[in-house]
Each structure stands twice: as C-alpha cells, then as structure tokens.
Amino acid sequence: GENVEQHPSTLSVQEGDSAVIKCTYSDSASNYFPWYKQELGKRPQLIIDIRSNVGEKKDQRIAVTLNKTAKHFSLHITETQPEDSAVYFCAARSGSSNTGKLIFGQGTTLQVKP
Amino acid sequence: NAGVTQTPKFRVLKTGQSMTLLCAQDMNHEYMYWYRQDPGMGLRLIHYSVGEGTTAKGEVPDGYNVSRLKKQNFLLGLESAAPSQTSVYFCASSIHRDRLTDTQYFGPGTRLTVL
Numbered sequence: 001g002e003n004v005e006q007h008p009s010t011l012s013v014q015e016g017d018s019a020v021i022k023c024t025y026s027d028s029a030s031n032y033f034p035w036y037k038q039e040l041g042k043r044p045q046l047i048i049d050i051r052s053n054v055g056e057k058k059d060q061r062i063a064v065t066l067n068k069t070a071k072h073f074s075l076h077i078t079e080t081q082p083e084d085s086a087v088y089f090c091a092a093r094s095g096s097s098n099t100g101k102l103i104f105g106q107g108t109t110l111q112v113k114p
Numbered sequence: 115n116a117g118v119t120q121t122p123k124f125r126v127l128k129t130g131q132s133m134t135l136l137c138a139q140d141m142n143h144e145y146m147y148w149y150r151q152d153p154g155m156g157l158r159l160i161h162y163s164v165g166e167g168t169t170a171k172g173e174v175p176d177g178y179n180v181s182r183l184k185k186q187n188f189l190l191g192l193e194s195a196a197p198s199q200t201s202v203y204f205c206a207s208s209i210h211r212d213r214l215t216d217t218q219y220f221g222p223g224t225r226l227t228v229l
Contacts, residue, residue, distance in 0.1 A: 043220040046219075
C-alpha cells in the first residue's frame, strides 16, 4: 500500500524567512496530493493541493511542487509570519483506488519566531 | 451549514467500557472517514465509507466498528475500550472522487482518554 514520509518533523524559522517541508510517496499511481494545516487544538484544514498532471501550484505565499519521477512533493511558504506556526501534514491519494483514501505523513511542526 | 460535526468533544472511559462517537455532515458528501491522531504519527485511517450502507477497513481497524445507516451520519464504536485507544479522533467527509474537487473536510475532533 501507499506510504508517505514527511521531513522534517520540526522546523523553526525567523519571521520573514522561507520554510520548506518535503514528502515522499511510494505508490506511483498516486494522483492527488493535499497539504493540511492544523493549529493547536483545532481540526486539520486544507491549505493547498496539487494533482499529478501539474508540476507546481501557487497561492499567495504558499506553493507546492511535485516531482512524479522522484515521487516527492514539497510545500514552500515564503515570507513566513507568526500565524503560520502550526503542524502541517502532507497526504497522497492512490489513483488506483476508488475510495478517496488519503495516506498522511507524520506531520511537521513549524515554529515562526517573531 | 454546519459542515462536519462530532459528538462528544471529550470523553473519559474506563478500560472495558464501550462508547459510540457520532459524526454528522450536512454537505451531502458521499464519502466519510474516521481517523485517529497520535503524537508523531500523523492521521491514521480507521474505517471509511463510500456510501450509505457501506463500510470498509482502513489502516488501523482493530478494536473499532462503524456503521453508516444514513448518508449524513457515520458512527464509530469501541466495544471494549483499551488504554491504547486513547487518542484524538477526527471524522472527515468528501464528495465523490469523480468530481473536480475531492477535498476532505474534517470535524472538530473528539478527545478520548481510556484509563
């Protein structure tokens, strides 16, 4: 089955710097890759997603890149702000499954220092 | 439009007790999911449902049962709770995967402690 590895587990950056979180997946049939942000005590919320027919997607300060050959995808946050501090999860959905199941990475705790 | 709701928000059980967690969604979503979240382990899928009357096992189904008698509700049951089931439980729902969007929307979570 699908396996998703996420790195790093913790990341600390200075306000205004960029942050990059990387994920690798094992199932070459995976075709949908969402990123979720979870603030302390809150529910995970989708911040950006990318499909396998696209190499890059951007939404203001957030961007995601996908390398299908290497089976990895990354989240890039530019000009970080204290409110970006949260746990971020990547996920992958297998294209061979009709269930919509997502396999999540272990999460990255991002701390943005003012 | 409440989205995805979960009851209860918190619960403390003794080992061996049983309980049912309720998830409800008002978005007419076909697919529903139950996850557990433990520190350092991300979100792990317990059971899921692709439609009313259907359920299937996820990554960590042992010790749990589910039912989807109505499209809008997905119930997660613990028949005999164990301390290893201490966790935060999230329910999620999504529209059918053939649509352009298949975002999973999460409920607020249930924090369960088993003593």
